[in-house]
Amino acid sequence: MRVVADENMPAVEQLLGDRAQVRRLPGRQITRADVAGADALLVRSVTPVNAALLAGTDIRFVGTATAGTDHVDVSWLRQAGITFADAAGANANSVVEYVLCAIAETDDFLERLLAGAVVGIVGFGHVGSLLASRLEGLGIRFRAHDPWLAPGSVANACSLAEALACDVICLHPALTDAAPWPSRHLLAGKRVAALHASQLLINASRGEVVDNHALLARLQAPAAPQTVLDVWEHEPRIMAPLLEHVRFGSAHIAGYSYDSKLLATQRLVQAMECCGLLSGASVSGLADEPRQWRLDSAASTADAIRQLLASAYTVSADDQQLRAVTLNVAPAQAAGQFDELRKHYPLRRELAGSHVVLTTATAAYSEVVTALGCHCETEVR
Numbered sequence: 301m302r303v304v305a306d307e308n309m310p311a312v313e314q315l316l317g318d319r320a321q322v323r324r325l326p327g328r329q330i331t332r333a334d335v336a337g338a339d340a341l342l343v344r345s346v347t348p349v350n351a352a353l354l355a356g357t358d359i360r361f362v363g364t365a366t367a368g369t370d371h372v373d374v375s376w377l378r379q380a381g382i383t384f385a386d387a388a389g390a391n392a393n394s395v396v397e398y399v400l401c402a403i404a405e406t407d408d409f410l411e412r413l414l415a416g417a418v419v420g421i422v423g424f425g426h427v428g429s430l431l432a433s434r435l436e437g438l439g440i441r442f443r444a445h446d447p448w449l450a451p452g453s454v455a456n457a458c459s460l461a462e463a464l465a466c467d468v469i470c471l472h473p474a475l476t477d478a479a480p481w482p483s484r485h486l487l488a489g490k491r492v493a494a495l496h497a498s499q500l501l502i503n504a505s506r507g508e509v510v511d512n513h514a515l516l517a518r519l520q521a522p523a524a525p526q527t528v529l530d531v532w533e534h535e536p537r538i539m540a541p542l543l544e545h546v547r548f549g550s551a552h553i554a555g556y557s558y559d560s561k562l563l564a565t566q567r568l569v570q571a572m573e574c575c576g577l578l579s580g581a582s583v584s585g586l587a588d589e590p591r592q593w594r595l596d597s598a599a600s601t602a603d604a605i606r607q608l609l610a611s612a613y614t615v616s617a618d619d620q621q622l623r624a625v626t627l628n629v630a631p632a633q634a635a636g637q638f639d640e641l642r643k644h645y646p647l648r649r650e651l652a653g654s655h656v657v658l659t660t661a662t663a664a665y666s667e668v669v670t671a672l673g674c675h676c677e678t679e680v681r
């Protein structure tokens with residue numbers, strides 16, 4: 301079995317073992333010639349997968365280690381009889397922790413939400429619904445909009461206008477041009493103009509969901525909202541003035557926890573096993589280091605949440621990195637640096653699934669710990 305895989309996908313060799321020969325390539329540069337003699341192709345979001353790349357090749361399986369599939373011509377793959385698998389859900393918790401950190405690090409939005417302000421979630425798939433359940437656990441109100449889902453399957457369902465009027469707006473739709481509810485430039489024109497100074501807008505979906513020119517114009521005008529962008533139109537060529545005007549910007553890394561990347565590779569290998577492409581014994585999962593954090597003191601619930609989130613991740617650190625390497629350089633160099641940040645992203649572990657030790661001074665915060673998906677341990681002194 302011959303596999304061509306994006307160089308930025310962890311553990312492919314370990315999980316495939318001696319069942320496959322793996323050739324690694326930079327995702328943006330994978331060509332038809334590269335895949336011509338291979339049986340399977342494993343990509344990330346930066347490789348367009350379509351007839352131009354695969355028609356007439358031996359490829360029988362395509363897996364994308366991503367939730368978004370807008371880079372894949374799924375209907376052509378189906379027509380061509382090529383099995384396709386994505387990894388939707390594998391990085392949902394990583395994105396949710398990014399969003400919660402963005403909220404916790406921006407002014408007093410966390411305090412306002414704990415006091416009754418509302419989060420508007422657009423897109424109620426793996427990320428949007430997990431965000432909703434974390435917010436609910438923390439006692440934070442939310443409303444959600446997803447017109448593609450059956451009525452009744454979206455908690456606290458609301459219209460798009462209602463979601464965009466909330467205090468914090470979190471964008472999590474798949475990128476689609478499909479009628480009647482395309483999400484490309486879902487936030488554009490009057491909807492961007494209506495954003496106001498007491499709102500926080502977070503986009504960790506796809507850059508094209510927001511009209512970046514319209515957003516820049518809004519951020520340059522008086523009473524602008526706070527904005528956090530993980531994704532940008534025309535990545536890796538991002539609009540430098542927009543980065544200068546957002547509160548936090550990052551290089552499309554919301555889903556880049558080590559845990560989520562590993563899980564995505566595991567999902568794709570399982571999919572190859574399920575469709576009978578891989579023979580031989582399945583390689584067992586890789587060893588997981590135990591993760592433990594402590595909460596020794598906290599002045600309030602908001603403080604406890606902020607400390608716990610920051611023990612695993614801070615958006616501000618990624619923001620500083622992105623500004624340092626992409627501002628005040630030529631656009632082509634900035635684009636290269638954007639990709640380099642993604643390629644050499646430091647190891648980041650998720651908070652959820654870890655153990656948090658509480659002391660007698662912090663025992664009151666056990667519900668917060670559980671709401672963030674952690675296991676709670678109380679230290680007996």
Ligand SMILES: NC(=O)c1ccc[n+]([C@@H]2O[C@H](COP(=O)([O-])OP(=O)(O)OC[C@H]3O[C@@H](n4cnc5c(N)ncnc54)[C@H](O)[C@@H]3O)[C@@H](O)[C@H]2O)c1
Nearest residue numbers: 367368423425426427448473474481482483504505554555
């Ligand atoms: N920044 C990152 O690192 C990162 C990580 C994971 C996912 N993503 C992006 O976020 C998106 C959501 O991830 P997911 O795992 O929840 O995907 P998902 O496929 O589980 O859910 C996507 C949801 O978007 C909804 N949707 C589509 N068009 C919509 C519209 N016009 N209005 C409202 N909702 C709409 C769909 O009905 C679906 O429920 C992905 O498609 C991907 O593009 C980004």
Ligand SMILES: O=C(O)[C@H](O)[C@H](O)COP(=O)(O)O
Nearest residue numbers: 344345346366367368391555
């Ligand atoms: O759709 C997704 O899952 C994310 O956007 C994904 O994490 C992007 O990372 P990439 O595939 O570009 O490395």
